[in-house]
Amino acid sequence: MMKSVIWALAFAVPLAACSSASGPTFNAYQINAQDGIATYRVECHGLLQGQGVCTDKAKEICVDQVVRPIEPVTPFGRSTDVRTLTFQCGPAPAKPVTAAPPETRPAAVFVPAAVVKLDLNGDANFDTGKATLTAAAKRKLDQLLAGSRGIAFSHGEISGYTDSRASAAYNLALSRQRAESVAGYLRSRGLQCDDLTVRGFGKENPAASNATASGRAINRRVEIRLSRS
Template sequence: MFVRTLIAIACAAGIAGCTSYSGPTHNTDVVTLANGAQAYRVQCLGLLESAKSCMAEVKRICGDKPAMRVSSVDRINSNLKSDDDPREITFQCGAPVVEQPVQPAPAVVAPVVAPVAAPAPAPVRQAPARKVTLQGDANFAVGSATLMPAATARLDDFIAANQGVDIDHLTIAGYTDSTGSARLNNRLSAARARAVQGYLANGGLRASKWDVQGYGSASPVSPNTTAAGRAKNRRVEIQVDGK
């Protein structure tokens, strides 16, 4: 009676439900544990029964699978001490399921994107100069082909405006006023035109063809009857044709 009481206590504490079937040396129940899992309970409580009978039934039920003991009830002697002779074993078949710890998902680190520098604006290229005229007495010494600072400054601007430009045809025409002989005027106008050509070429101006001529007092742009008119006629015209 005492043993039966212990069995009832064990069933109430850990087992939610039971289904029974019996053999000649044991009683076997299919039980549902409190956590909802299915288990088996073998009882060997008769006088001719033993713990070996229970273990034999455990091995028969589990077969090749290992038996995992959930609980057991030992026989109690007259001194109320355990005989280490379990006559009731609750067990499950198969290795216990070990819950793996849930690993936290790795933190997603956004890549550091370096700011993209805005492209530097393309330099604004100056349009090539197509024509420049050296006119008046400030460009050459009197009666000479020597270039004065005013002329070289104008020519430097012309070179800079056409830097890197491949010019197909460059015309340089020199003119004088009507004072003096035609021979002198032709020679002086040609010398001034060549002086301009040399300065441009030394400054890096490129041209496939150079047309350099002196025309003397021909093609005046102003009357030669006044000093102002004659000063305008003393000139060198530089003209770009093509690129």
């Protein structure tokens, strides 16, 4: 019996072991940690030990913690007779939850409208009987220019209108002068338009009734239409 013990001890060489313990029918090792967790190996030799000796010794090492096998080895054809058992103590560590990458969306692209429209109507845009732009009219035109900056328009129409009072010749001339004032202001501030048509229509094409003061104010207007194609 003593010769068997000496033989077992002589060949119990731990692989990358930190410490080991040996008995008559088994060898136990602490091997290199895996994933930062202490890892052990039990080897059961000889014909006298019963099945499950390696498992029993692993339970002794883990004390009150569960034995978590990593690599059990059994003789061919004897799946329950574990002879070499590599294991760790305790439940398996939780796998880190990988956060899903944030959803990427394409940046919003500003697409200018195909047609830009602006109506200057009412008495706030021109003084009575004059074609000079007021400060209020210039602010509206500046907003149009800011929204259209960098856009080259292919066609544009600037049309002037009046109410039905005064003579037809007077209204036609005044509506034309007001349309020219608007066109000149836009051009002087960088409006890009290949084909800009400027016309005066006088009292034609009323947008509201000329029978009321509010309707006549709406009819006194300059319409701006700019298109990109």
